[in-house]
Amino acid sequence: MSATIESPRSGRIAPQYRRHGGSKGNFEMIAWLFMRLSGVVLVVLIFGHLFVNLMVGEGIHAIDFGFVAGKWADPFWQFWDLAMLWLAMLHGTNGVRTIINDYAEKDSTRRWLKTVLYSATVVIIVLGTLVIFTFDPCPVVDGVPLPGGFCPA
Amino acid sequence: MQVHKYDVVIVGAGGAGMRAAIESGQRARTAVLTKLYPTRSHTGAAQGGMCAALANVEEDNWEWHTFDTVKGGDYLVDQDAAEVMAKEAIDAVLDLEKMGLPFNRTPEGRIDQRRFGGHTRDHGKAPVRRACYAADRTGHMILQTLYQNCVKHNVEFYNEYYVLDLLTVEEDAVREDGTPYKQKRVAGVVSYDLASGELHVFQAKSVVFASGGAGKVFKTTSNAHTLTGDGMGIAFRRGIPLEDMEFFQFHPTGLAGLGILLSEAARGEGAILRNSEGERFMERYAPTIKDLAPRDIVARSMANEVREGRGCGPNKDYVLLDLTHLEPAHIDAKLPDITEFARTYLGVEPYTEPVPVFPTAHYAMGGIPTNITTEVLQDNDTVVPGLYAAGEVACVSVHGSNRLGTNSLLDINVFGKRAGIAAAEYAKTADFVELPENPLAYTTELLDIARNGTGDEKVAVIRKELQDTMDANMQVFRTAETLNQVLRDIASFEERYRRINVQDKGKRFNLDLLEAVELGFLLELAKVMTVAALYREESRGGHFREDFPDRNDEKFMKHSMAYKDDHAPADGSAESIAGIRLATKPVVFTRYEPMVRKY
Amino acid sequence: MSAELAEPASKIELPAGVGGGGEIPTFDVHLRVRRYNPEVSEEATWDDFHLTMYGTDRVLDALHKVKWETDGTLSFRRSCAHGVCGSDAMRINGRNRLACKTLLKDLDTSKPITVEPIKGLPVEKDLIVDMEPFFQSFREVMPFLVNKGHEPTRERLQSAEDRERFDDTTKCILCAACTSSCPVFWTDGQYFGPAAIVNAHRFIFDSRDDAGDMRLEILNDKEGVWRCRTTFNCSEACPRGIQVTQAIAEVKQAILSRKI
């Protein structure tokens, strides 16, 4: 005859439902807010981007090295694309982070996937930023401009 | 065997049980055992309101409330209890408000109050606004608020634990006048865990029964499927008497065939009843107040129409509640729930079509006898130490032979609170009573009979036949003949019950098995009700004997007390029928002399 | 009564069909119930039942008919049978509904009616799921009035408008139809879920309550309101017609405006 045993169905939660320690701080709130704010800005940036690149003039046929170079000669478009790159990447990364959180079943898988995700994000953002800022409309190798370049006459 | 030890064990987590738990949980180690998750309890179905003489909107006082309660119960009310209830009503409502209950408010921000049948100012001079309410779901808000406060106070619940037995011991004792008697004492309860099928013993210093009503003895009822009178049945089997079981309230307007309640407010707002000929028949039965006659009169008139062949529908078994002459806007404003239920469940559009209704079994006035401190009585005046009861399962008796609307939500709060305090205080001073030897024996046998039965009888079939005969013979009209018919039927059901076959043999969530056990309680209670009804050769409140249509104060101004007594001779005399012995208990009078009950 | 009503006629002609006579219309239904009993097998099965039912019958009546006449082992919870106790939320034809509030005649009876347990909570047997995780989330949001002021002798005052502010969320019967319809809850069961947020809302917007900030803090958790993706399944499942997504949005805004 055991004396007291735990009351079995009050407060006994199946282990997979137990919440382990809440997150401190407002990270989720800020992420949530960021998704909305970046979303609004992205609408302008992306629609502008698509319109200029695909709709104006000859559309996609006009896109070549020269087209890009022409755009990035203007700091306005440099800033535009930079903002788009950062916002889209952060927005997208946070979105995918949510999805990983939702569907990864094990904590270890979750950690793995997120590591891959964040690494990719860092690489892409760094790469893209470098490209925009260090872009040289008239690349010269060994004193000879590369073909297709956009060199001042 | 699993044994749990608690100071206080509360059986049932409806309004009464949780109100008790809030008090007891803060004073003593308390467990609440309930066969349903607390918020599933039927207190949540109550709509109308809970009355208290707050005098927030007009002059009122608790003495008038006491008078209304006594008169409403046709003077069979114990007046000391009614006084307690009416007086403590005010605090009961304020307590709930402080716990967070979202009452509707007056323009000044106070708790709003509205009228309800039978509540009057100055001893019947005019209707008074006494019922506090939260929209049309007062009961729901009471249940939720009490559960919320149980969460706040960390009350320990054992959900889906069916209590199946009360453990008592008997001691030899001597009365003041020198006569020896057997004193009962409480040791605990036996409980069945629905999830695992295991039995658990709960040893406790105090046990509070708050397990609600027994409406499922009838077919047409506003009560939940789970209101099978377990608490009453368990107590009765353990030698505790049941008081005033013949009094059962039938509400006139239940949705036909379903029993789902349509609030009295409908007729208050101008709806009328019609029979199959389109006739407003209440003009014949109550020429002056017509459809607004008291519940019992209207219910009887409806039943009479059906009996005389003027019922509607394919089986001519209901009448119609006609709202078609009312403005749809008026209906929407005042009766949203009625229209919703009628549309959802009968597909009837109340704006344009009359709604099929029939009296529905609603409330058990009787139950486990207690005094005003909610201590259970083992006879007219001997208390069982440590055993308490409150709510619909108990009979204090504040409702006498007919409960007033809104007095039950009040009852569960006032006496639930009292029970919680009393049980905890008792547990502080008392010791555990030694468990009887082999405490599981009775319950194990009960379950084994049901589980291992190899007969060919189905629980559902017997239950349906029981409910049919109760509806046909024990409802709003009763005669010696119909009551004897019920008793004959029950005798055959009891015999068939021994040959039931439960299909589910498993341990997990075996509701099949528990339905069989519940049927056992229903049979027991139906029999007690019928025997008591047969004994009471008069008509009073909810009990109407066609062969004795008048109230007979000389002979019957007293409570009936039914004892389980296997040695009671089945001699066919009214006082003693096959296993049940009937006795009486005097009614407590304080200041109101019986008068003719008329409004 | 404000407007004096004309006394209704003592006798009227009833439209044909109302006065009685004739047969009760019946129809046949094909019920497909997802069965599971770990005492028998770890595998769930679909069981088919063919029943003849009446015009006013609900899915609950069909389940009862099966249980009482054909297969007593079929297990499901129910109590009040008219949509006020919250026992019998289940998935009927793919959507969360109360069995006692779903009339058979409103469903397409030419096809089988599927009945499954609600999603996202551990199934215990047939249509019965383990409700503890659900109630645990409810308990965690402090679903009770906290008032730090000293107790008045009478009731606390509250204007009718303040009372109206949180009326919608007081209607909850804790049936779990919402939480178990939420795609986010299905994923890992960690999300507090709409029902818990609804019940927090009921107190956050109660003018008498002083613990709103603590509840907002609780729901600012990584498993709190920010996990809601506004899929509206909860609002559509709620048998009490509570505007659940709206309530969640209000809580989100309350957290934001407190923090900023």
Place this chain on the structure above:
Amino acid sequence: MPTKPAGTLYRGREGMWSWVGHRITGVVIFFFLLVHVLDTSLVRVSPEAYTAVIGAYKNPLMALGETGLVAAIVFHAFNGLRIIAVDFWKKGAKYQRQMLWAVLGLWLVTMVAFSIRHLSLALGGH
């Protein structure tokens, strides 16, 4: 928990399916973005390399792909605005369904306009 057979699919309504769409388009765009940044980076390698890769985008098959991508972006963007309205506009939740129809309507109009122009440019060649 029971294993097989799986239960049926939850029959969500507009809200749920729009969310499914939003999630899928979000992921699709994200992966495209990764690739798109990489290919654009080729401008740092050499004009020829870039022009060669961009040449691939001009292939008629890719034109269809681009249209699909733009369809995804446009849906995601409009529906994103709808979600934002639900979150911040008082009546957003009430009109979420109507707003979804508006999103789909706008999406259709935008896509028809875009496809005509883009496909005629891309396929028309010169």
